[in-house]
Amino acid sequence: MRFPFSHFPLALCALLTGTGCTTTGPSRAQEVLLKRPPAVFVKERTASLSPRPAGCAVEFVKQDLTGARHTRRVARLELSGSGLDRQQAEKLLSENACRVGAERVFIESEEYGRQGERDEVEAIAFAFDTPVQISHSGILANLASKPPDCRLAILRTKQPEARYQELAGLHLKLESHFQTGGSNHQVRAMQELRAAACHLGADAVLITQESYDMPTLGSVVSGTAIVFDENLRREAPKNPDAHTL
Incomplete structure (x- = not known):
């Protein structure tokens, strides 16, 4: 009967005593x-x-x-x-x-x-995870993420009066096979842009392009996620090496 070398002490003990043997420590x-x-x-x-x-x-x-x-x-x-x-x-x-x-x-x-x-x-x-393409601006604001349905301003024609910084460009394309009506496409697009902007810690989205229900192309929406300077100053940087705006 052969035993692995590592088991030899236990095997020898069993042969000599006819019983199993236990170790006293690791x-x-x-x-x-x-x-x-x-x-x-x-x-x-x-x-x-x-x-x-x-x-x-x-x-x-x-x-x-x-x-x-x-x-x-x-x-x-x-x-x-x-x-x-x-x-x-x-x-x-x-x-x-x-x-x-x-x-x-x-x-x-x-x-x-x-x-x-x-x-x-x-x-x-x-x-x-998001279908929105996010092009970061490079600003190291180290903002905390917000819930996907956070309160967020969607601005189409009016520019904000308060000073702000651009966080990222947002671009979303919805394929034509998804559409069940333009209004549904628009609702879906705004939900996705809102979720992406909230995740970035943004305060608002400036819409720069909206095209819905284009034949074979579907819908395309683009915008810019921004954060107001006033809120940036309230953010305590978590990374000591982050730039202060």
């Missing part, structure tokens, strides 16, 4: 494993997004957002480490969520304080 391999620093592994990556700045804001949500509107599943994150707690886990998961371009994290399972074993945390990272 093996050398276990001790080495327990001393390894915590690590987060990115698994099941389903979207390739640009990394967000280090220290970016990440929201931990209480429910799985898979399938939610305006939400894209980015990756599964698996954290392994010794002596962890929820606060440390969130910090490590946030760092990796920023690296994969995610903004929200749902912790599926977590086990801390396991005797002789590493703590394990499994989570899912999510990002904002």
